[in-house]
Amino acid sequence: MxxxxxxxxxxxxxxxxxxxxxxxxxxxxxxxxxxxxxxxxxxxxxxxxxxxxxxxxxxxxxxxxxxxxxxxxxxxxxxxxxxxxxxxxxxxxxxxxxxxxxxxxxxxxxxxxxxxxxxxxxxxxxxxxxxxxxxxxxxxxxxxxxxxxxxxxxxxxxxxxxxxxxxxxxxxxxxxxxxxxxxxxxxxxxxxxxxxxxxxxxxxxxxxxxxxxxxxxxxxxxxxxxSYRGVVDVIYGGEKPEVPKEEDKGKNYGSKKRKAGVGDGKEAPLSKRELKRREKKARMEASAPSCCNDSASTPGQATSTAP
Amino acid sequence: MVRLKNRYLLINILYPTSAPATSVSGTVPDALKFYQPTSDKLTPQLLLRLIRDGVAELFGDYGAGMIGGSLQVKYLSPPTSTAIIRVTRSHYRLVWAALSFVTKLPKPLDTPCVIHVMRVSGTIRKAEEEAIRRARESVLRARLIIGGGAQGLLKEVITADDGDDEDASMDGIEDDEDDEMDEDGTDD
Known part of the structure; x- marks a missing residue:
């Protein structure tokens, strides 16, 4: 230069x-x-x-x-x-x-x-x-x-x-x-x-x-x-990304996954693991509803799915 | 036997106040205007006299004497306004300074000009290679301009006659990189 x-x-x-x-x-x-x-x-x-x-x-x-x-x-x-x-x-x-x-x-x-x-x-x-x-x-x-x-x-x-x-x-x-x-x-x-x-x-x-x-x-x-007193100068403030831009982003990539999540319900989209868990539980309930040992062995799951 | 060490200055004559190109039309890019072909009246002897006089004016008899034995115009091409000058290594700066103080060509031509030293090298081969490289680069640049913007006018300037072609071929010669090489060349 x-x-x-x-x-x-x-x-x-x-x-x-x-x-x-x-x-x-x-x-x-x-x-x-x-x-x-x-x-x-x-x-x-x-x-x-x-x-x-x-x-x-x-x-x-x-x-x-x-x-x-x-x-x-x-x-x-x-x-x-x-x-x-x-x-x-x-x-x-x-x-x-x-x-x-x-x-x-x-x-x-x-x-x-x-x-x-x-x-x-x-x-x-x-x-x-x-x-x-x-x-x-x-x-x-x-x-x-x-x-x-x-x-x-x-x-x-x-x-x-x-x-x-x-x-x-x-x-x-x-x-x-x-x-x-x-x-x-x-x-x-x-x-x-x-x-x-x-x-x-x-x-x-x-x-x-x-x-x-x-x-x-x-x-x-x-x-x-x-600058401020010749010492500090803001060159780039790091602006927040705007909201509509994020929507565009969602549309652009990973559209399949997002669509599935959005279409699932109005609340937070469920994870795959959670879906599998629910599926499994439903299957088990359907096949052996009287089996209490299994449900007792997984108390966390039971409580989470109960409501 | 001790070898005589020389420096070869590759110079280019630029015409910042070019009258002919402006009269063609107002839309010729400025970059092309500065590279005019020099008149054939500029002979190696005339260039030599220009340098000798310049050195004598700036540095007196001492300067003129110091460069007198070694100063030589190795190559002069009026169509491209390029020349290679040989001078002894210990006093090449005197010649360079004298070239910087030139504002117009001597009497029979009498046109205002600026002499730009493009490269200082220890061997004439490197100076030649640099001249060829720059000429090639500038042909490419001229082609690029033709491909891009103001086509008709540039074609007119470049292909009208050979002299103008050469003129246009000298316009790509400004690079920082080259100047750094230039600096390397000048390190003693």
Whole structure:
């Protein structure tokens, strides 16, 4: 299972259908459509991404809805709980060191996604990043802006920042996704792993970054939203089988036996053994009604049949 | 005598922005659109230059020098958009990264494309076998689609001329299993 958790979504984007089909063709199984919010939040938060998209999508591809919130002011109150309820995944894009620190330490989100194509004026510290990773927040590296970049600087910054991030997190808690606005920006899963390997992330860790770690993000995000205090989630309640179904069952197999039992009387159907017993008793009573020794030897039978 | 160790990269050129197929009709499945035949103008020399330039751009003179002696295009088939590239084992990742950064074919063709490495293997025989296996698989898949749904259009695409036939024959090549094999191949 391969995950691409960042495909930008825009209303009436003609490229999106092709991008999704291409990602499916490259071997991805789960794709998250991203809606980016920057600046002021709207008063009522709801997800603008239509749940079945207006065009046909590949059947095997699972689609998620994700929100990326650009964080510019650490004092402003972003209604994160309302945001996370409206989307499947909530990502935060800090713009400076202060907001990055805040995002790592306190903010309740699933992914921290930095814009790696610009020069960041600060160094990543293992201490702050590890706090986020311990809380279950993952860091994201987006490769498509570097692949599609027309100028060298964006690519250079991406490589520099990605290696810095890999160094500071020691290769743990990273996910890699595309952020491709066009289908040309997407690459196959193993091509991405190789890129990460060139950037200093081991092959195993690189594979984890597009499969296991990304799965962790989706599952824990889902658990946060649907479960009781993020601990208990009811997946299947084990419903009781319905009554009419049982009747069907009876009709389907063993119909002969049941019919005999049902036709016998309105009370509980008699067992074969009981029937034989009664038969035998009737025969004995008919042949030797005066024989008291036999009836005395089987008192249980006698009492049971007497009424 | 020490043997020179190489890696053989089996690559496939995909065209995510395929103009011709969309003009035929809107109902051709997307899976078939991405596998277009490459123009005959793409020669082994041109592909070699594309890779050399890419490596030189990404890794500078150091990278270009490291792969310079061993880089060779062993096989190139424009109808199926498939190629096999030989490179020294110690630096195959440089070539692979350069291939990942390619967004369009060089000047006389100038079409946007994505180069997808399907298999990394230590012997050319395994790379060839993989190419044949994938081609066969995709022919089966194309037949399955014909048997199933949009028949007329697909037949038109696949049987119209040989080039398109080859194109359609390259479409079954996405499997997790294969990628795992791919991983095995890359382990040093």
């Amino acid at each position: 391969f995950y691409d958790l960042n495909v930008p979504w825009a209303p009436n984007d003609p490229e999106l259908q092709r991008t999704l089909a291409f990602l499916d063709e490259l071997g991805y199984n789960v794709v998250a459509l991203t809606h980016t919010i920057s600046g002021k939040l709207p008063s009522d938060i709801k997800c603008p991404i239509p749940s079945p998209l207006p065009f046909p999508t590949p059947g095997k591809l699972r689609l998620l809805r994700r929100c990326t919130l650009a964080l510019s002011d650490s004092n402003q109150n972003y209604r994160l709980s309302a945001l996370s309820a409206a989307y499947d995944i909530l990502a935060i894009r800090p713009t400076d060191e202060k907001t990055l620190q805040q995002a790592c330490q306190t903010l309740d989100c699933d992914i921290i996604s930095l814009d790696l194509t610009v020069r960041l004026g600060y160094h990543f510290k293992f201490k702050t990043l590890s706090q986020a990773i311990e809380r279950g927040v993952r860091f994201e590296i987006c490769y498509a802006p570097g692949v599609l970049a027309s100028d060298n600087m964006a690519r250079r910054n991406l490589i520099s920042n990605a290696t810095q991030l890999i160094r500071a997190t020691r290769g743990r808690g990273l996910i890699i996704s595309s952020e491709a606005r066009r289908a040309v920006g997407c690459r196959g899963p193993w091509d991405v792993v190789n890129l990460a390997a060139v950037w200093g992330l081991g092959q195993e860790r690189g594979k984890e970054a597009i499969s296991k770690a990304a799965r962790f993000v989706t599952v824990s995000a889902q658990l946060k939203r649907s």
